[in-house]
Structures are given as C-alpha cells and as structure tokens.
Amino acid sequence: MRTLDRAFSWLLSGRRQAASHLLLAPAAAWLLIFLVLPALGLIALSFAKNGAYGEIVWSPGLQNYARAFDAKYIPVLLRTLGFAGGTTILCLLLGYPLAYFLSFQAGRWRNAFIIGLMVPFWTSALVAFYSWMVILGKEGLLNSALLRFGFISAPLGILYTPFSVLLGLVYFYLPFTVLPLYGSLEKVPRGLIEAAYDLGADRRTAFFKVTFPLSLPGVIAGALLTFIPCLGDFLTAEILGGPRFYLLGNLISNQFLMAQDWPFGAALTCLLLFGMVLGLMAYRRWEPDA
Amino acid sequence: MSAPDGVSRRDFIKAAVLLPLAPALLAACRRADSRRVVNFFNWSNYIGKDTIPNFSKRTGVEVRQDLFADEEEMFAKLRAGARGYDLIIVGDYLIPRFRSLNLIDPMPPGVLQNLDNLAPRFRHTTFDPDETTVPYLWGTTGIAYNRKTLKTKPTSWRDLWDPKYKDRISMLDNVRDCIAVAMQLLNIKQTTRDPEDFKKIRDLLVQQKPLVKMYSSSSYLNSLVAGEIDLAMTWSGDLFQAARDNPDLDYVLPKEGTYMWVDCLALMRGSHHRKDTLRFIDYLLEPQVAADNANFVRYASPNEKAWPLADPVLRKDPRVYPPKRMMDQLMLHHVLDPEQSEMWSETWADVKVA
Numbered sequence: 097m098r099t100l101d102r103a104f105s106w107l108l109s110g111r112r113q114a115a116s117h118l119l120l121a122p123a124a125a126w127l128l129i130f131l132v133l134p135a136l137g138l139i140a141l142s143f144a145k146n147g148a149y150g151e152i153v154w155s156p157g158l159q160n161y162a163r164a165f166d167a168k169y170i171p172v173l174l175r176t177l178g179f180a181g182g183t184t185i186l187c188l189l190l191g192y193p194l195a196y197f198l199s200f201q202a203g204r205w206r207n208a209f210i211i212g213l214m215v216p217f218w219t220s221a222l223v224a225f226y227s228w229m230v231i232l233g234k235e236g237l238l239n240s241a242l243l244r245f246g247f248i249s250a251p252l253g254i255l256y257t258p259f260s261v262l263l264g265l266v267y268f269y270l271p272f273t274v275l276p277l278y279g280s281l282e283k284v285p286r287g288l289i290e291a292a293y294d295l296g297a298d299r300r301t302a303f304f305k306v307t308f309p310l311s312l313p314g315v316i317a318g319a320l321l322t323f324i325p326c327l328g329d330f331l332t333a334e335i336l337g338g339p340r341f342y343l344l345g346n347l348i349s350n351q352f353l354m355a356q357d358w359p360f361g362a363a364l365t366c367l368l369l370f371g372m373v374l375g376l377m378a379y380r381r382w383e384p385d386a
Numbered sequence: 387m388s389a390p391d392g393v394s395r396r397d398f399i400k401a402a403v404l405l406p407l408a409p410a411l412l413a414a415c416r417r418a419d420s421r422r423v424v425n426f427f428n429w430s431n432y433i434g435k436d437t438i439p440n441f442s443k444r445t446g447v448e449v450r451q452d453l454f455a456d457e458e459e460m461f462a463k464l465r466a467g468a469r470g471y472d473l474i475i476v477g478d479y480l481i482p483r484f485r486s487l488n489l490i491d492p493m494p495p496g497v498l499q500n501l502d503n504l505a506p507r508f509r510h511t512t513f514d515p516d517e518t519t520v521p522y523l524w525g526t527t528g529i530a531y532n533r534k535t536l537k538t539k540p541t542s543w544r545d546l547w548d549p550k551y552k553d554r555i556s557m558l559d560n561v562r563d564c565i566a567v568a569m570q571l572l573n574i575k576q577t578t579r580d581p582e583d584f585k586k587i588r589d590l591l592v593q594q595k596p597l598v599k600m601y602s603s604s605s606y607l608n609s610l611v612a613g614e615i616d617l618a619m620t621w622s623g624d625l626f627q628a629a630r631d632n633p634d635l636d637y638v639l640p641k642e643g644t645y646m647w648v649d650c651l652a653l654m655r656g657s658h659h660r661k662d663t664l665r666f667i668d669y670l671l672e673p674q675v676a677a678d679n680a681n682f683v684r685y686a687s688p689n690e691k692a693w694p695l696a697d698p699v700l701r702k703d704p705r706v707y708p709p710k711r712m713m714d715q716l717m718l719h720h721v722l723d724p725e726q727s728e729m730w731s732e733t734w735a736d737v738k739v740a
Contacts, residue, residue, distance in 0.1 A: 146728075147724075148486075148723075148724025148725070148727070148728075149483045149486060149487060149724050149727060150465070151465075151487060168736065168739055168740070169739065171739075172739055233609075233612060233614055234612065234613055234614045235612045235613055235614070253553060255614070256599055256600060338598070338599055338600055339595060339598050339599075339600060339601050339738070340595065340596070342738055342739060346738075347738075347739060350735060350738060351735075352462060353456075353458065353459045353462050354456075354458050354459070354462075354559075354561065354731070354734070354735070354738075355731045355732070355734070355735045356458065356461070356462060356465075356731060357731070357735075
C-alpha cells in the first residue's frame, strides 16, 4: 500500500518532469496513432496519383492541388462559406440571449436548461436528421399539422431546401456556440456591472459598455467552434439538402466514396485544414492578449 | 511539450511505445474463431426472409449479413481494407475491376453442383467469361412513377427531363446508370472515349439538375412511398418492394430500351470459411431456394430451374421477366477500361459539383 501511495504522490506532485510526461503519455500516444499518423498519411496521399480503377500510385506531384483550384469548385466553396457563415450568425443571434438568460436569470433552473441544451447534442446526428426528415417531409408532422388547422391548402416543400439545411446546421451546432458564450458570461465580474449602475449607467449602457465587451472572447470562441466544423460538414447537406446544396464536405466525401479518387480527396482535405489553421492563426494574432 | 531532459524523454517514449502494443498482445492471446459462419456482404433488402434461417437450420452454419446501399461505397470499403467478409455481391460491370485489384478469388471449378441450373444466357457471360463468379439475381433500370399523382404515364427517359415535374424527380445516385441513360438520350456509344461526348453528357445531366429533388439509391424509395417525389429512376425489384407499401407505384421500361444488370456472388480474396461459403452458394442455386428468394426480393432469377417454381404473378409480369422482344432490347453495361472508367466518374463528379 505504501509503495502505491508513494507512486501516486510522485505521479501527481508535478515536481518531476518524468512524472508529468507519464501523465501525458496515454493521450499523446492516442493522438499520435490516431491523429498525427493518419494526418501525415493524408498529406502524403495528397501528392500521390490516382491510378486505374482508383488504386494509389506513389509518384509525387502537385497535380491534385492544381485540380482543386479549378473554377468549377468556386461555387462549392462560396456556398460552403455562405452556409457556415449563416449558421454562425444565426447561432450567435439565438445563442447569445440564451446564454445570457442561463447566466443571469435562469437561477435554480440553470442546470435543467443546460441539460436540455445538451440532450440533442448527445443523440447521434444521423438519428436527429432523420427525425427532422419525418417532421419536415411533405407528409410529415409539420405539414400535416398546418394542413389540419387550415393554414395551408397544399403541403409545403420544406425538406431539401436551403432552409432545411440551415435548420439542421443550426440545430446541431447551437450547443457549440452557447457553451463558450455561457462560460464567458459567467466570468463577467458582477461587481463591475453593479459599479456601472452606481456610476449612473442604465441597463442598456451597462450591457453594451461592460457585459458585452467582456463576453467577446466567448463570442469569438463560439463563432469559431461553429464556423470551423460547419466548413467540413457533409452529413447535413447529404440528408436534409437536395442535390443543389453540395458543400465542400460532400465534395470530399464523394472523392473517397463515389469517385474513388482518394489522392484528390486528400488534397482537398489538406487545403481545407490549411485554410482553417490559417484562419486560427490570423485570429490568434488579432486576439487581444487576455 | 517543454524540453525534457534525457532520462524523462526516454521514459516518455517507452510509455508511448508500450501502450499501443497492448491490443496486439490481447489479440495474440485470443484463439482462432472456430464457429461455423459465413460473413455475407450484401445489398440491403436483397435476400428472402427465410433464405438464411433455412440454410442455418439445415447445416448449422450461421450466415451473418452486413449491408450496403451503394456498390461504389461497398467497393471503397473493401478497398480501404475491410476484411472478414467471405461472400460479397458484385455487379456485372464491377467484376473486372474487382479482379484486377485482387479483391476476389475465382470460384473453384467443379465444386458447385447446381451451377447447371442457371439459364444459358447467364453462363460464360461477356462480363465474366471464365465464370469466376455466380449470377445471383438480375433486374433492369427503369422509371418508377406514382399513378395517382402523375396524370400521364411516363414512357421515355425524356420524361425525367420534363420541367413540369420539377422537384418531384429523383435519380439514382449511381455513376453507371445516370451516365448510361444520358448516353442513350444522346445516341452516344458506351465505348466512347471522346472528351466532347463526355462534355455533352455532363451538360445534359446538369441541365436536368434543377428539376431533381434528390440523387439517391435507397432512401428515395421511402420518399416515393411517402409522396415526397412522384417520378424516379429506379432498379426494378426495389420499386416492386416499395410498391408493397404504396400500391400506386408502378414501373415502366422506357421506350428507348434500357439496361439489365446481373448481380453476382463472389468469393472474397483469401477469406476463411471457404467450404461453408461454397455450400451456401450451392444452396442459393437450388431451384426452390432461388424461386423463394426471387419471389421475396422481386428481382428476376437467372436460375432456369427456378422459373417454373416462381410466383406465377411475377413470372408473367413483363416488368420482371420481360418478353423476348423486350429482352432483345435490354443491353448489358459495357465493361469499361480504366481510362473510360475515370472519364465516367469524373463526368459524374462534375455533375454533382455543378
């Protein structure tokens, strides 16, 4: 027992570097094997050539990258940026008041609300989107209800429209926006807000001069956490969007699953990753020192 | 990581190296699987309800099914190294591709007792002259429509390009069928390798795109049943299965003629359970089994001996077993060489992007 205790205190004391490295090892090994190595493989693959019947020919070249800059992919890129941007803005507009409510007004119901926010997030996206299909379809719940109460005379085509794609994206990514917002609003010192009131600020001024500026890191973090995964999303468009809402994620997944052109898919993935990293670096440089 | 000193770095590396070895050690301890099973990678809804249970009852061999909804996806999965399947279904035109990538083993000659039950048309076919695979079921690609919501019965592939059906059309999410139909409409031969031809094909399919509600090879069936769409490019048996849930759905072979395809049973390269797999294939070739199976999935059987046993309604249905005159109009897909194959998939990818 005593040896075990001593081993634990050695491990947890943080004085020995070997101990802290041992703590890091499992996660580091996991990331190395399941993230770093595959990513390196992907980068290598992006320089390979696509052989007959889609086998991979290892003769390095830049041809896949050259292809990616073909003008025919510009609409896909713009559409993806549009959907990702739209989702981010909608999530912020919906999420900020919600986070504000959770932080300032929810009181003892706060945990219940947060669990309510997380529950859809715990269900598989696939199940959630198929449920949306059941709701939005021509013979779905929404149309049946609207028809029964006489709001419409013929079923609306809601599914497979930009609206249904945006709805799916906002539905799925809202928790990604709300949680950082909530976190930063929680950290706003209440004393500062009260000081603003004491100095004669009304609620509006106090919010715009104190609360909102102090919650900006949460706004940025929430926006990034929404915008970046949105750029690579393909499931939403695949299930809730029709053929006209083909996004970057769909383009990439099709290279692997349908077109059997893995090197090109890898090159597109690398470009997307590169763009994201560049965006993050720009943000880091611009971000005021916290 | 902050710069560690020599000793701790070594500790770190040791830990990092040992951890991932754990699963390998565990696997080494596990003894080889000795239960009798056949792992079958099949299309969804593509085998009779009792076919597998009856086989297990008779032989004690368990057949485990794994399902796919798109054969290009199935191909991608196998190519990515999915192992453990014994028996897979391969479409006629894919057989050369699977062979050249060494994904399948040829059927050992002389083992299958019931091979002679197949109709001569399905022996030594153009796509598999050496009989490395065994024809399982066949069907056609045609047009599905909803009799109730569509005023006029579609007769031609052209109807899938008719603006008055905007947002009520679905197309198969399948490079072979979509490009082949565009080729038919443009009078282009499948043997072409002229880039100009592929540009025309692309343009024709892009021109149709604003009308198309979805490209799908399986979920569109639910949409047809639910009335979300009324007109669809479909595979014959899939539609007949969907028509059980919505009797207003009907199937048309377009007047331009169309394609037939043959799905074949193939042995996965180097798979285990070879003896039981062959036994299962031989079982599927038995006349009564083949007839029951075809009756359930509503595709046509290549098994001549099974025809007299098939459901007479299906047997007489010209949509399932087309009469001689129509049979002669049915074409098989041309077996593409790698260069053509790439032109086809590139054209299809461009349509999806447009």
